[in-house]
Amino acid sequence: MIFGETDVSEAEGAILAHGVEAGGVVFKKGRRLGAADVAALAAAGRASVMAARLEPGDVHEDPAAGAVAAAVAGSGLTASLPFTGRCNLHAAARGMLVADAERIDRLNLVDEAVTVATLPPFAVVEPRQMVATIKIIPFSVSSEVLDRVLAVAHGGMPPMRVAAFAPRRTVLIQTHLGGTRPAVLDKTAVAVNGRLAALGCPPVWETRCGHRASDLAACLETLPEGAADIVLISCASAIVDRRDVVPAAIEAAGGTVDHFGMPVDPGNLLLLGHIGRIAVVGLPGCARSPKLNGFDWVLQRLVAGVAVGRSDIMRMGIGGLLKDTGSRTLSRPQAVDLAETPSAARARTPRIAAIVLAAGRSVRMSGANKLLAEVGGEPMVVGVLRQVLEASARPVVVVTGHEQERVATVLARSGVGDDFWIVYNPEYEEGLSTSLHRGLAALPADVDGVAVCLGDMPEVEAGVLHRLIAAFDPHEGRAICVPTWSGKRGNPVIIASRFFAEIRAISGDVGARSLIGEHPEDVAEVAMDDLPHGAGILQDVDTPEDLRALPRRQSARQAVDAGAGQDRPVDGGEQAVAEEPQKP
Secondary structure, X not given: OEEEXXXXXXXXXXXXXXXXXXXXXXXXXXXXXOHHHHHHHHHOOOOEEEEEEOOOOEXXXXXXXXXXXXXXXXXXXXXXXXXXXXXXXXXXXXXXXXXXXXXXXXXXXXXXXXXXXXXXXXXXXXXXXXXXXXXXXXOEEXXXXXXXXXXXXXXXXXXXXXXXXXXXXXXXXXXXXXOOOHHHHHHHHHHHHHHHHHOOOOOOEEEEEEOOHHHHHHHHXXXXXXXXXXXXXXXXXXXXXXXXXXXXXXXXXXXXXXXXXXXXXXXXXXXXXXXXXXXXXXXXXXXXXXXXXXXXXXXXXXXXXXXXXXXXXXXXOOOOEOOOOOOEOOOHHHHHHHHOOHHHHOOEOOOEEEEEEEOOOOOOOOOOOHHHOEEOOEEHXXXXXXXXXXXXXXXXXXXXXXXXXXXXXXXXXXXXXXXXXXXXXXXXXXXXXXXXXXXXXOOOOOOOEXXXXXXXXXXOOHHHHHHHXXXXXXXXXXXXXXXXXXXXXXOOEEEEHHHHHHHHOOOOOOOXXXXXXXXXXXXXXXXXXXXXXXXXXXXXXXXXXXXXXXXXXXXXXXXXXXXXXXXXXXXXXXXXXXXXXXXX
């Protein structure tokens, strides 16, 4: 990669290293300069820019990050689309991150250009929570470096996965002495059931017996067939030796004591054994408390189906001092609440909803409703909805107005499924803003942003939304994501939820375009130039002439797909893209 001051005359195709201003237009860092950009910079008097130019053998940061993410991610992980050289991995279900620390270290030691950061191994993760991020530091990486990184990642099973928690059948045996109060035993059962509930397991099957090895062995031997995957033993008196009551009872019942003691405090006096395939855990006294202790670490692994044995427990010392952390184990509702707090929101996949605006009166269509016009063998609004549903935005809300019964009927019979709902805007004649308000009002409170899609833009394909969603990250200054093609801004647009109040304050026949202008520091332009049909973000249908031009552009697109055309619209397409759509 060539990096440094670059003459503007030689900058076409280069990637800006720093943002520049030219003629009132700001070109942001990371923008790949096109011919129009170079002309604008030259016209503004810019002689040079700081930029990067890729050479043969260089791999752009985005495909490089995507390749590393695909190589390191095992089961239970999903990858975001790469953007600005970053690709994030998220948990598909609640469970435990299992990461090979040695191989992750080897990946990071290959070259400074490639970095992989993860949560600590065996961390408990929530659905959609970010568990790892892959970042390519410069704008590109050499193919030789990338190959070396991938060789490490492919050297065995993927180096990270999420083991989902699964419901485990659990038996709790509590021993008692003459002076043991029933309330103490009841408290222990409550604490254990709370831990199991937080891990998605049913309550325990409980029994109690005297604190003698013979009594406990009898309980273990008479467990109902298939009653347990895990047996927990809570003692009236703590286990203090391998020859104490609990280990003696396990061996008398035909089992094996695998390990006694652990380098975790609280939790030192934990015992681990097995009877056949059943894991048996002798609980430390701290298991009666809801505070985090060594028993939680062992229980989480057992519920996740992650092997835990003698050496695993003996390696828990680093980070094993839990006495002053104040952490608590949580019930399922509490765990969900914690996962949704603002401090944790950054670490999960943003939830993006979609609003399809389909309420317009088609005033320039000579009396016809453009949304019901046939495009590609189906009504225009159906094709638009089909593409939106192919993306990951959920929920999807279609706002109707003009001829709402006809539009709703067409959508209901469209065959695109039922993963959307329709909201009627009785105030549609008062302008586009009223439809935006109705759409926002229909969204759940926990969405992080919304993709505002137009029902009269049938050439916007699902790939556009996929890329916008991947780019969206308010914490990195990308709270408003706008697609571009040849430097021109188009639609749809994704807007963070923190701007919803401002959108609700907009009135009249305007959308969110003014909001975009008021918050330039939060706007991320996401280029669609490399998508085969990226120009569709600029092409709406307002007139009969626009509608007649669609088949010609579709023919041109089919020629592109067949490798016989250009990735630019023809026969009227250039005129269509010359005027940037002004909505939303």
